[in-house]
Amino acid sequence: MKITLKVWRQKSKDAKGEFKTYPLDHVSQDMSFLEMFDVLNNDLVRKGEDPVAFDHDCREGICGMCSMYINGRPHGPLQTTTCQLHMRTFKDGETITVEPWRAKAFPIIKDLVVDRTSFERIQQAGGYISVNTGGVPDANEIPIPKIDADKAFDAAACIGCGACVAACKNASAMLFVSAKVSQLALLPQGQPERKTRVENMVAQMDAEDFGACTNTLACEAECPKGISVTNIARMNREYFSAKASSENA
Amino acid sequence: MNWFTNFFSSTLGRKLMMALTGLFLILFLAVHLAGNLQLLKSDGGRAFNVYAHFMTHNPLIVTISVVNFAFIAIHIIWAAILTRRNRAARGPVGYAVTNNSSSLTSRNMGILGTLILVFIVIHLRSFWYETHFGNIPLVDYDGSPVKDLFTVVDVAYTQLWFVVLYVVSMAIVGFHLYHGFGSAFQTLGLNHVKYNPAIRFIGVAFSIVVPVLFALIPILMFLDITIG
Ligand code: HEM
Numbered sequence A: 001m002k003i004t005l006k007v008w009r010q011k012s013k014d015a016k017g018e019f020k021t022y023p024l025d026h027v028s029q030d031m032s033f034l035e036m037f038d039v040l041n042n043d044l045v046r047k048g049e050d051p052v053a054f055d056h057d058c059r060e061g062i063c064g065m066c067s068m069y070i071n072g073r074p075h076g077p078l079q080t081t082t083c084q085l086h087m088r089t090f091k092d093g094e095t096i097t098v099e100p101w102r103a104k105a106f107p108i109i110k111d112l113v114v115d116r117t118s119f120e121r122i123q124q125a126g127g128y129i130s131v132n133t134g135g136v137p138d139a140n141e142i143p144i145p146k147i148d149a150d151k152a153f154d155a156a157a158c159i160g161c162g163a164c165v166a167a168c169k170n171a172s173a174m175l176f177v178s179a180k181v182s183q184l185a186l187l188p189q190g191q192p193e194r195k196t197r198v199e200n201m202v203a204q205m206d207a208e209d210f211g212a213c214t215n216t217l218a219c220e221a222e223c224p225k226g227i228s229v230t231n232i233a234r235m236n237r238e239y240f241s242a243k244a245s246s247e248n249a
Numbered sequence B: 001m002n003w004f005t006n007f008f009s010s011t012l013g014r015k016l017m018m019a020l021t022g023l024f025l026i027l028f029l030a031v032h033l034a035g036n037l038q039l040l041k042s043d044g045g046r047a048f049n050v051y052a053h054f055m056t057h058n059p060l061i062v063t064i065s066v067v068n069f070a071f072i073a074i075h076i077i078w079a080a081i082l083t084r085r086n087r088a089a090r091g092p093v094g095y096a097v098t099n100n101s102s103s104l105t106s107r108n109m110g111i112l113g114t115l116i117l118v119f120i121v122i123h124l125r126s127f128w129y130e131t132h133f134g135n136i137p138l139v140d141y142d143g144s145p146v147k148d149l150f151t152v153v154d155v156a157y158t159q160l161w162f163v164v165l166y167v168v169s170m171a172i173v174g175f176h177l178y179h180g181f182g183s184a185f186q187t188l189g190l191n192h193v194k195y196n197p198a199i200r201f202i203g204v205a206f207s208i209v210v211p212v213l214f215a216l217i218p219i220l221m222f223l224d225i226t227i228g
C-alpha cells in the first residue's frame, strides 16, 4: 500500500520544529506502525538523511515507550500502543500525521522522542512501598479480598506511556498518578506510606506543571491498558482524606 | 506554606473548590426556580411579590445570598486560574491534528461558563440592581406595602430580544450542567458502582428539566399565558 507520512522533525529541545512529508509506496498491511517507520528510516539513511528519532523498546505493548500522536490521537486510531498498531488499520493512499506527545512536562528531545522523566520523579516521590529485610514471606500469607486484588491489578497494568497526558486537553497526568496511587492504596503492603504517598505524588505532579483534570474522560478512552477513571476518583478521596488527617502539618 | 494554604493551592484543592461551589450553585438554581415559577400564577403577581419581599428581608436568606455571590466569584476566579494552568500545560506548541475522544461540553466548560457570566451580569443589572437601587413602585397587600417586582419582570419580558437572550442562556446553563453535575461528584471522589447510575440520571434530568422550566417563564410571560 501507498501512504504519505507527515512527520514532526525537530533537531533538539529548543530547536524550531516543522512537519516533513515523506511518501512511502511499498508498505505492507502486515507491518506494525513502528516497522513502517523502520522502512522509512532505512530509506532516509540510504539517502544520507537524518533518520526520524522515535522511542520504542519492547515492541510487545508492555513497556510504554512507543509514544506517537497519530492522526490526532495518542497511539493512533485504536486503543493500543503504537507498536501493536498495524498498517491494515489505515487506508491505501492515506496521509498520516505523526506528532510527538505535546506537554510542557514532556519536553521534546528530538523529533518524536519526548522526555518523560517527570513521570519518574512522580514515582520517586511516593510510588513505592517499604520492604523489610529478612526471609521471603510465604506467598498469599496476607489475605487480600479478591475484589481489591483485581482492582489493584487493573491499576498496576499502567505502563506509564503518557497517552493520558497526550490525549488530555489539559495535559493532565491524573490518570497515570491515580493508577500508581490506587495500586498501592488498595493493598495491605501499601498502607505504611498511604497518606504521604498521595500527598507527595500529587505535589510532584503539580510541580511538574501537568494540568488539572476536568473529567473529559479522554484519558480513559485513549489508555492502551484500559485504566479506569474510577482511579482518579479514588486518588481524590485518598488525597482529601490524607490532607485532612495526616500529621504532615 | 502551612498545610491548609498548601492544600487549597494544589490542583486537587482548587478542583475541590470548583466542585463544592458548583454544587452549591446547582442547589441555588433549584431554589431560585421554585421561587420564580410563582411568576406564572394568575394572581397579578401577588405571590411573587410577597416571596421577593421575604427573600430580600429575611436575615438568613440575605446572609445566604451574600454567600451565594461569594461562591459565584470563587467559582469564576478558580475556573480562570485552572483554565490558564491547563492551557499552559500543553506546552509551547500544540497539536496540528486532534481527533477528540471526549464530549463537546466537557471540553468547553470555560467558554460555556464565560457565556453564563455574561448572562449573569445582564440578569443582575436588569433585576437585582433594579430591586435594590431602582425606583420600583410599591403595591399594598393587606396594609403592608411591598415592591412591585412582578411588573418589572413582566415589562422586561415584553421585549422579544430579552426573551430570546434568556432562552439561549438557559440552554448554555443546561450544557454546563450536563457535564458539570457528574463531574463535580467525580471530583469529590464520589464514584461508586451503586450510586453512579443515580448520579448520572439525576444529572441529566436536572440539566434538562431545570433550564427548560427557567426558559418557560419568559416565554409564557411574553405570550401572556398564566398557570393556576
Ligand atoms: C449557574 C451558574 C453555574 C453553575 C450551577 C455551575 C456549575 C458547575 C459545576 C457543577 C461544575 C463541575 C465542577 C467539577 O468538575 O468538579 C462546573 C465546572 C466549571 N465551571 Fe461552572 N457553574 C456555573 C457558572 C460558571 C461560570 C459563570 C463560569 C465561568 C465564568 C464557570 C466556569 C466553569 C469551568 C471552567 C468549569 C470546569 C472546571 C473543572 O471541571 O475543573 N461556571 N460548574
Ligand code: FES
Binding pocket: A055, A056, A057, A058, A059, A060, A061, A062, A063, A064, A065, A066, A081, A082, A083, A084
Ligand atoms: S514499544 Fe513497548 S509498548 Fe510499544
